Amino acid sequence: MGSGPPSDPRMRGFSRRTTVDDALRWISENAARCEAETVSILDCCGRTLAQDVTSRVNVPGFRRAMMDGYAIRAVDSEGASAMNRLPVRIIGQVLPGEQSELRLHSGEAIRIMTGAAAPEGCDCVIPVERTEKGDDDNQVFLVESLTPGKNVARVGEDISADNTVLTTGRVLRPQDVGVLSSIGVGEVSVVRQPRVRIVVTGNELLPPGSIPRDFQIVDANSPMLAGLIQRDGGLSQNPGIIPDNSAAITEALHDDVDIVLVSGGSSVGQEDFAPSLLAEHGDLAIHGIAMRPSSPAGMGTLGRRLVFLLPGNPVSCLCAYDFFAGQAIRLLGGRSPNWPYRSVQLPLRRKLISTVGRVDYARVQLIDDQVEPLAISGASVLSSTTRADGFIVIPSDSEGFPADQVVEVFLY
Amino acid sequence: MGSGPPSDPRMRGFSRRTTVDDALRWISENAARCEAETVSILDCCGRTLAQDVTSRVNVPGFRRAMMDGYAIRAVDSEGASAMNRLPVRIIGQVLPGEQSELRLHSGEAIRIMTGAAAPEGCDCVIPVERTEKGDDDNQVFLVESLTPGKNVARVGEDISADNTVLTTGRVLRPQDVGVLSSIGVGEVSVVRQPRVRIVVTGNELLPPGSIPRDFQIVDANSPMLAGLIQRDGGLSQNPGIIPDNSAAITEALHDDVDIVLVSGGSSVGQEDFAPSLLAEHGDLAIHGIAMRPSSPAGMGTLGRRLVFLLPGNPVSCLCAYDFFAGQAIRLLGGRSPNWPYRSVQLPLRRKLISTVGRVDYARVQLIDDQVEPLAISGASVLSSTTRADGFIVIPSDSEGFPADQVVEVFLY
Numbered sequence: 001m002g003s004g005p006p007s008d009p010r011m012r013g014f015s016r017r018t019t020v021d022d023a024l025r026w027i028s029e030n031a032a033r034c035e036a037e038t039v040s041i042l043d044c045c046g047r048t049l050a051q052d053v054t055s056r057v058n059v060p061g062f063r064r065a066m067m068d069g070y071a072i073r074a075v076d077s078e079g080a081s082a083m084n085r086l087p088v089r090i091i092g093q094v095l096p097g098e099q100s101e102l103r104l105h106s107g108e109a110i111r112i113m114t115g116a117a118a119p120e121g122c123d124c125v126i127p128v129e130r131t132e133k134g135d136d137d138n139q140v141f142l143v144e145s146l147t148p149g150k151n152v153a154r155v156g157e158d159i160s161a162d163n164t165v166l167t168t169g170r171v172l173r174p175q176d177v178g179v180l181s182s183i184g185v186g187e188v189s190v191v192r193q194p195r196v197r198i199v200v201t202g203n204e205l206l207p208p209g210s211i212p213r214d215f216q217i218v219d220a221n222s223p224m225l226a227g228l229i230q231r232d233g234g235l236s237q238n239p240g241i242i243p244d245n246s247a248a249i250t251e252a253l254h255d256d257v258d259i260v261l262v263s264g265g266s267s268v269g270q271e272d273f274a275p276s277l278l279a280e281h282g283d284l285a286i287h288g289i290a291m292r293p294s295s296p297a298g299m300g301t302l303g304r305r306l307v308f309l310l311p312g313n314p315v316s317c318l319c320a321y322d323f324f325a326g327q328a329i330r331l332l333g334g335r336s337p338n339w340p341y342r343s344v345q346l347p348l349r350r351k352l353i354s355t356v357g358r359v360d361y362a363r364v365q366l367i368d369d370q371v372e373p374l375a376i377s378g379a380s381v382l383s384s385t386t387r388a389d390g391f392i393v394i395p396s397d398s399e400g401f402p403a404d405q406v407v408e409v410f411l412y
Numbered sequence: 413m414g415s416g417p418p419s420d421p422r423m424r425g426f427s428r429r430t431t432v433d434d435a436l437r438w439i440s441e442n443a444a445r446c447e448a449e450t451v452s453i454l455d456c457c458g459r460t461l462a463q464d465v466t467s468r469v470n471v472p473g474f475r476r477a478m479m480d481g482y483a484i485r486a487v488d489s490e491g492a493s494a495m496n497r498l499p500v501r502i503i504g505q506v507l508p509g510e511q512s513e514l515r516l517h518s519g520e521a522i523r524i525m526t527g528a529a530a531p532e533g534c535d536c537v538i539p540v541e542r543t544e545k546g547d548d549d550n551q552v553f554l555v556e557s558l559t560p561g562k563n564v565a566r567v568g569e570d571i572s573a574d575n576t577v578l579t580t581g582r583v584l585r586p587q588d589v590g591v592l593s594s595i596g597v598g599e600v601s602v603v604r605q606p607r608v609r610i611v612v613t614g615n616e617l618l619p620p621g622s623i624p625r626d627f628q629i630v631d632a633n634s635p636m637l638a639g640l641i642q643r644d645g646g647l648s649q650n651p652g653i654i655p656d657n658s659a660a661i662t663e664a665l666h667d668d669v670d671i672v673l674v675s676g677g678s679s680v681g682q683e684d685f686a687p688s689l690l691a692e693h694g695d696l697a698i699h700g701i702a703m704r705p706s707s708p709a710g711m712g713t714l715g716r717r718l719v720f721l722l723p724g725n726p727v728s729c730l731c732a733y734d735f736f737a738g739q740a741i742r743l744l745g746g747r748s749p750n751w752p753y754r755s756v757q758l759p760l761r762r763k764l765i766s767t768v769g770r771v772d773y774a775r776v777q778l779i780d781d782q783v784e785p786l787a788i789s790g791a792s793v794l795s796s797t798t799r800a801d802g803f804i805v806i807p808s809d810s811e812g813f814p815a816d817q818v819v820e821v822f823l824y
Contacts, residue, residue: 217471386591
């Protein structure tokens with residue numbers, strides 16, 4: 001192969017570019033969900049369920065008082081009102097968690113707290129607010145008429161045994177975790193979080209925390225990518241900047257992870273080793289994509305790893321991550337491939353020109369509920385993405401949008 | 413005080429209920445932002461900036477090549493095209509990070525890679541794709557006419573020294589962290605994350621991971637609250653279930669945290685110690701709120717802590733958290749007090765009845781882009797919040813909504 005595979009575009013440029021749609025199709029065909037792992041329900045919030053969960057118990061498992069008040073027979077409250085207070089005799093009380101031996105008969109009341117088991121013989125609970133103090137401590141007046149079953153939860157009213165409560169693929173919400181706990185689940189099977197290696201290359205780069213000096217710049221991409229990977233449910237690893245040489249990059253590409261993101265060294269410059277190394281050691285499926293920015297982006301496989309080549313320019317890096325790598329990370333983690341951005345539909349303040357045959361990722365500001373495209377000269381202007389409120393995507397078959405056209409803005 | 417403060421509602425019920433608006437006003441008056449702390453930029457994503465950040469450097473700090481290609485003088489490319497290839501002589505190359513001694517004259521080209529410093533004497537970079545191989549290795553043909561400045565980033569083009577790049581209160585996005593890194597910031601001042609103690613009381617409760625048995629149920633609230641607190645940027649602490657007795661609850665209320673959430677024991681049952689203990693040791697500002705569910709919710713202060721009394725019923729607990737405690741946590745952490753839920757406007761499939769004088773939190777499903785209220789009998793039915801896609805809020809002055817009315821649904 002000599003200096004690289006036959007398609008090596010170094011210092012020659014891309015002869016053709018893959019469409020964004022084809023690149024997304026490649027991802028959907030190659031990004032397989034990670035296997036399941038078992039985690040404590042104390043650690044499962046936000047994770048993706050890898051199995052259906054069926055309850056083995058009824059919730060509640062006993063007739064349960066829903067109010068603080070008195071367990072009674074509904075028939076004893078018939079006709080009760082503030083004008084017609086009906087007395088009942090208090091024969092005891094039952095607290096939450098207690099197993100009570102008390103048995104209620106007509107004309108009797110048992111003091112009961114929310115969550116306690118309704119004693120045998122009662123059929124409803126009258127809230128304390130619907131009673132009045134009796135003539136002595138053992139009496140209480142009912143001032144409301146109740147129907148049987150009122151304020152008593154039936155066995156299995158919340159969840160019945162053998163019912164499926166949550167299904168595979170669910171991204172667990174806080175309340176889902178509560179439900180799992182309530183049915184006695186201590187551990188759940190969830191999709192393993194994809195491990196993502198960040199490979200930042202470039203002899204011109206200084207590590208985050210450095211002051212830029214001479215002709216060196218500080219690596220902006222690895223801390224940005226770490227935040228994006230975390231957002232998308234991946235576990236990022238980044239042992240530091242990799243020098244621009246084949247051996248170091250090859251070693252990093254072979255890291256024991258699910259996804260490798262190579263930032264920098266991915267274009268057509270002569271120091272851009274990553275594409276040809278990927279072609280040599282694995283499969284460089286796509287290199288060069290019809291989009292702006294990020295046209296030098298690429299992707300492929302190395303063993304079981306997915307490898308994404310992200311341009312070194314920070315905006316291109318962000319864009320290529322959001323279009324491709326982020327989607328793959330979400331798919332591996334069992335999440336929706338869709339963007340995790342909220343979107344709004346708003347009119348453009350002025351026209352926005354694009355080129356047919358290329359997808360554009362345009363940063364925009366929202367001003368008075370209108371969309372203002374940001375004037376941007378280059379893909380290196382990362383500050384455009386901090387000034388921007390979001391972005392719009394101009395499809396490949398569009399020459400752009402006229403002023404006042406309503407467009408979909410994805411909010412950062 | 414004897415058995416409690418004069419307003420003790422235990423086994424008597426609430427004599428009046430605070431409005432939701434008054435409770436929210438109390439929160440906005442009492443929830444003060446936490447102080448600043450300094451963190452590494454590697455740990456600041458998602459945190460709230462506690463100071464403006466001004467750049468001390470220009471980005472880029474030197475004239476920077478934006479493409480892989482050749483540094484030339486624009487004048488040498490005048491009239492160049494595929495039909496009129498203009499030759500220039502390659503006098504060397506400059507790689508990213510290098511300090512080059514080369515100086516370019518008319519008729520010359522210097523091979524340059526993206527990110528490298530543009531050598532003295534050049535005024536543009538022609539991309540490699542716009543050149544053709546010369547008659548020998550030291551020659552290249554230009555096939556496009558360029559204007560001065562093309563593909564060369566000016567000093568400070570992205571960020572100028574002394575410009576403010578991010579302002580106080582910003583919740584840092586991944587790309588913000590990239591910008592901070594690029595201007596040489598290693599640490600930033602962010603709002604400290606509020607520490608939140610979860611106090612779950614109830615003798616009927618078993619810890620998460622247990623199987624419910626007899627008349628005991630498994631604590632659903634603490635794992636749910638932990639997930640909610642994390643979502644809202646707080647740091648939760650939960651050493652375990654607290655027995656229903658004054659000493660244990662009093663000790664827990666005094667934990668060294670910013671916010672205490674008491675779940676259970678907060679209503680008017682005789683075992684509901686938390687409200688009177690808060691009144692005794694601190695200030696029980698509000699107890700009983702005109703809403704459903706969650707009417708037994710309360711709030712107050714104990715020293716510098718904010719204390720929220722959340723009902724033990726899981727749906728009530730979720731609702732009181734979302735209305736009150738979550739907002740306080742977000743405010744202390746410097747975030748927006750608004751709900752972190754996306755909302756959509758959709759029509760109701762059938763009418764939804766409410767009561768004037770009370771705010772209702774109604775769980776709903778979305779079916780065919782319409783809003784289906786869930787039939788719910790009790791606040792303990794946590795599975796209603798997992799079956800639900802979101803909720804709607806029916807304001808205090810409303811008797812409900814007719815069918816087909818468009819309502820705002822907050823999506824879980």
